[in-house]
Amino acid sequence: MNIRHITSQSIDRDKWNACINQASNGLVYAYSWYLDGMALHWDALVLGDYEAVMPLTWNRKYGIAYLYQPYLCAQLGIFGEKVDAATMKQFMHSIPKQFKYWDFYLNHQNLFPIAGIHFYERRNFILNLRFTYDELASAYRDNIRRNIKKAVQVGCTPTKGFDVDQVINLAKSQAREGGMETDDNLGRFRELYLQMKQRGQAETYGILSGRGELIASCVFIFSHNRAYYILVGNHPDGRTIGASHALIDSFIRDHAGENLLLDFEGSDLRNLAFFYSSFGAREEKYFGVKANTLPFYLKWLKR
Secondary structure (H helix, E strand, C coil): CCEEEECHHHCCHHHHHHHHHHCCCCCHHHCHHHHHHHCCEEEEEEECCCCEEEEEEEEEECCEEEEECCCCCCCCCCEECCCCHHHHHHHHHCCCCCEEEEEEECCCCCCCCCCCCEEEEEEEEEEECCCCHHHHHCCCCHHHHHHHHHHHHCCCEEEECCCHHHHHHHHHHCCCCCCCCCHHHHHHHHHHHHHHHHCCCEEEEEEECCCCCEEEEEEEEEECCEEEEEEEEECHHHCCCCHHHHHHHHHHHHHCCCCCEEECCCCCCHHHHHHHHCCCCEEEEEEEEEEECCCCCCHHHHC
16 A cells, blocks of 8 residues: 655645545544644645545654644544555554654544554444434433433523633633643634634534523534534533533434434543433444553653
8 A cells, every 4th residue: 555654734635635525434633624723733644645544643742753632633543435454554554653652542433453553442422313302302311301301490591602712711610630621722722613613513502500601511513414512611500400411402402303423522431421321322432542662761751
């Protein structure tokens, strides 16, 4: 296979994005403009005339280049009309030796083990919205129904189309110490959201309390017949009254009957996995990959 390593400035972005458009496993995170927005640096591996592609999102520390997963890019990896075991193996073995450390995620169609490479399973959850709302709601677990009812009883109401800064501020206020919700990452996403909003590919959703305060919020991004539940910002007051349950239910109600997958973007956290599956969502596995070829005197930094 003719796989080339191409630096970002030399990538033919029209051909790249056409490949992502046509790929059987195409995802919004792999478009060049999404990578330009969210990745600190990115190069690419390209098969032939952009028949299949793989973004290489990278950064540098202590003078050493490494591959990493950018903020709000849940799955990357190899994209094309047909990505089989041989193609995946060739791409993985074509990653340049200059990248001494790998810690990134592939996608739901890159599920072929390769000898000598350490993969581990991650979990996403997706819900097909092509059914009627009543059919979708009938698959909710009892705890989801109870929490939606609770939110209604205390006067919560759904809202959408508000300023993305409100979601960002809530997400930032609840960020874990050492998490990826840095000012730089959130600023990058804000600019990306505004671009996608202009294209009609992004929307904010939220739940207002009885006093009119935003207590649950998120961004949905639309691409490849998927709606990505991509940035979540919740107020602590909403946790005990079913605000997040009501938010997702309002989105499902709005889009029931459409040719659309609701993509929850994971999670490997047990409580979140239970929460997403409680809406009737099914598991979609994908691989993470780690490799460490750092010099022996630096390996301890990335154990």
